[in-house]
Amino acid sequence: MSVRVAKPGALSTLQDLGRFGYQRFGVVVGGAMDAWSHRAANLLVGNCESEATLEITLIGPSLTFAETALIALCGADLSPRVGERPLPLGRPALLRAGSQLDFGRRQSGCRAYLAVRGGFHVAPVMESKSTYLRGGFGGFHGRALRHGDEIPIGADDAEDYYPGVGRMLRESGDSFYAHACALVPPFAIAAKTSRAIRVVGGQQWDALTDSARAQFLSAAFRITPNSDRMGYRLEGPKLELREPIEMISEGVTFGTIQLPPDGNAIVLMADRQTTGGYPKIANVASVDLPLLAQMVPGQSLSFEMISLDEAQRLYLAGEQDMGAVAQAIQRQRRGP
């Protein structure tokens, strides 16, 4: 089975949960920017959460499925449709052989995640299928999808996971059949909310001037156009340190907020380097990274400080929510 790329979209790359265990070699972790949507999409088609999904950015591709395929889309709403018929987000759908998945106007969010039952069959590099564009490895030949690509996919066993789904598709006569099994909020579109991004203080938080600390927690910061999978460059009030700090490069992580000498903060994202040498003023709480990942350049955001204990409590609660979603899918998949 394979999927053919009729149009590549703006930036469509295979991503999984990241390339861990190799950062000590300078190897970038990468992985899905919005890991929640990535995991949810996989769960809906009965994949392991760590299977690769297609991360689709802003402008979606056109994909032709030669054979019947069970797919799910989560995250940004980029107006997906099969033929003229809109494809619902957050629901598994069985596509008829030969149908084409297209996208249209962006309604919300920045990144959609396409999971295919059985996954994308590309060889893992350093135990991960994530595409690292700057290094040119991982995913599909180390690059974003291009016109004409054929990516091997899947397993032809949708019927085993959602009994009766094949018959429903045949009887409907439609291009796809969306199973009733659906995700409940908050997984629908986190990006619709406009609340502050929660952060915990960084090692150099106290090195900021009093007014810089106050500004960081009250001002609006705009995500500039030169923001990408590596980092979000923010524009807002210039943040000042009490005095210049001589930093020695050390580890950084997803959500680390660095402050270069120009006073404009950078939030490190999925394709961040493994180490950095700028003061670290704060770190985005992991539970809010998916929200940030769904924000688009030009959008403004604000920050709210929480304690590390609270950040970890929220993270663990989020993991429990994801577990509950997995269980709900298990309950619903055999139908009413």
Place this chain on the structure above:
Amino acid sequence: MEVEPQLRARDEHAAQVTPHLDPGGSAQGDPAILDKSIVNSITAAGWRIEPMGDGCLIVEFGQRVDAEINRTARSVAHYMLAHPIEGVVDIVPAFTSVTVHYRPEAFSDSPAHDPPHRQLRRRIEAILAQGITHPIDVARLVEVPVCYGGDFGPDLTGVAASCGLAPEQVIELHGASPHVVYMLGFAPGFPYLGGLDPRLAMPRRATPRTKIPAGTVAIAREQTAIYSIETPGGWNLIGRTPLKLFAPQASPPCLLQLGDRVRFVPIPLELFRTLEAQQA
């Protein structure tokens, strides 16, 4: 997290790289530079653990780039890789620190309802308190052939001028410096080497270049780096090696490993081309 296979793989790398460039025999046989297992007493004042967000702890051993501090960081990282803690997903040694990346859910169950960061901190404190034994440094000497100057090292003459030296003297001092791999970072397989002769210490360029080819050997401050993949960068470019520093399919994916001693050997352009062809 498997340490043994990697140590073996290191030696395989050495076998691939050094023979034709190391006619005098590598340092592996030289007892004077083989580190014996030395107990390193890390005192309570000698380290500090700080959280970085909700999934990392950074263990810091000092505030300056220094051979001993770096050796401590490497030894602690080595120990933690050899004695994995469930839930720790990455161990990242740097000049003066070790960053420990973890999954908080692996520490969600504690009788005292301690948050995950406190549980992991206690585990790390216990390791450090017991004292870390420096591993027998692999004491690997990797010879790195470099074609200096010209298009490969456009900053060589500038570096020489600002150091008050002739370009040949820069090459000589660079080759004689006792380089050690302090850290891999910035890009996959990108080594930061300590040990540069202080006479070659240079600030970074005011304006970084947007594209530096893989293999470029560069200096800044009292360090040498080798660009492992094509990236932007602000260091002073003095030459290029035909060796591949990073190969995603190899295990480990990097030519140079932490703690490796590196000797730069000047080569003419013809040999560069020959070795480059062998690497391809």
